[in-house]
Amino acid sequence: RKEVEQDPGPFNVPEGATxxxxxxxxxxxxxxxxxxxxxxxxxxxxLMSVYSSGNEDGRFTAQLNRASQYxxxxxxxxxxxxxxxYLCVVNWGGTYKYIFGTGTRLxxxx
Amino acid sequence: NAGVTQTPKFQVxxxxxxxxxxxxxxxxxxxxxxxxxxxGMGLRLIYYSASEGTTDKGEVPNGYNVSRLNKREFSLxxxxxxxxxxxxxxxxxxxxxxxxxxxxxxxxxxVL
Numbered sequence: 001r002k003e004v005e006q007d008p009g010p011f012n013v014p015e016g017a018t019x020x021x022x023x024x025x026x027x028x029x030x031x032x033x034x035x036x037x038x039x040x041x042x043x044x045x046x047l048m049s050v051y052s053s054g055n056e057d058g059r060f061t062a063q064l065n066r067a068s069q070y071x072x073x074x075x076x077x078x079x080x081x082x083x084x085x086y087l088c089v090v091n092w093g094g095t096y097k098y099i100f101g102t103g104t105r106l107x108x109x110x
Numbered sequence: 111n112a113g114v115t116q117t118p119k120f121q122v123x124x125x126x127x128x129x130x131x132x133x134x135x136x137x138x139x140x141x142x143x144x145x146x147x148x149x150g151m152g153l154r155l156i157y158y159s160a161s162e163g164t165t166d167k168g169e170v171p172n173g174y175n176v177s178r179l180n181k182r183e184f185s186l187x188x189x190x191x192x193x194x195x196x197x198x199x200x201x202x203x204x205x206x207x208x209x210x211x212x213x214x215x216x217x218x219x220x221v222l
Contacts, residue, residue: 004152008150032209034210041198041216041218042215042216043200043213043214043215043216044153044200044213045213046210046211046212049210087152087153089211096141096143096158096160096166097155098143098155098211099152100152100153100154101152102150102151102152103152
């Protein structure tokens with residue numbers, strides 16, 4: 001089993017739609033969780049950290065489920081500019097190690 | 111407001127040539143990382159440096175060496191480039207444990 005797994009997609013959704021991605025992780029010692037956005041041939045950029053209580057930033061909501069070992073990202077009212085690859089990143093507590101998923105590709109269609 | 115700066119942005123090498131990828135951060139971060147990204151794969155760690163003066167191997171260190179020159183700079187050297195090292199290389203830094211990583215714009219390397 002991969003340490004961090006994501007559905008590669010692509011998810012093709014119309015503008016205004018709501019879309020959700022999940023990411024599962026295998027190491028129960030994982031402590032910190034992040035969603036990064038990566039545009040084609042560019043560097044990953046932090047979208048949001050994921051907290052145990054869940055967190056929201058505008059149209060984006062992230063949730064953590066430690067019991068089932070997954071995190072999720074919900075995007076409401078999708079915009080064309082949301083088209084990108086979304087990377088799930090997990091940090092093992094007390095270590096240097098960040099594990100990256102292979103990413104989920106989102107295409108928002110006009 | 112530079113953040114993490116990588117040079118060069120693009121490079122083409124012939125098999126057997128050597129080169130050094132440069133990375134500098136101006137955020138006073140302790141830890142710095144070098145990753146490679148290949149199609150269909152997540153970012154894989156080559157080397158990291160927890161603090162000035164220390165470096166450690168990551169998941170895919172073979173064929174690479176690193177130098178943490180000072181707190182700001184962390185370079186990656188390919189002594190004898192191979193076609194398998196064709197990839198996009200990203201440098202990243204973070205302040206401390208569990209903190210957010212910030213990435214440079216990447217170096218696109220082709221080895222012919």
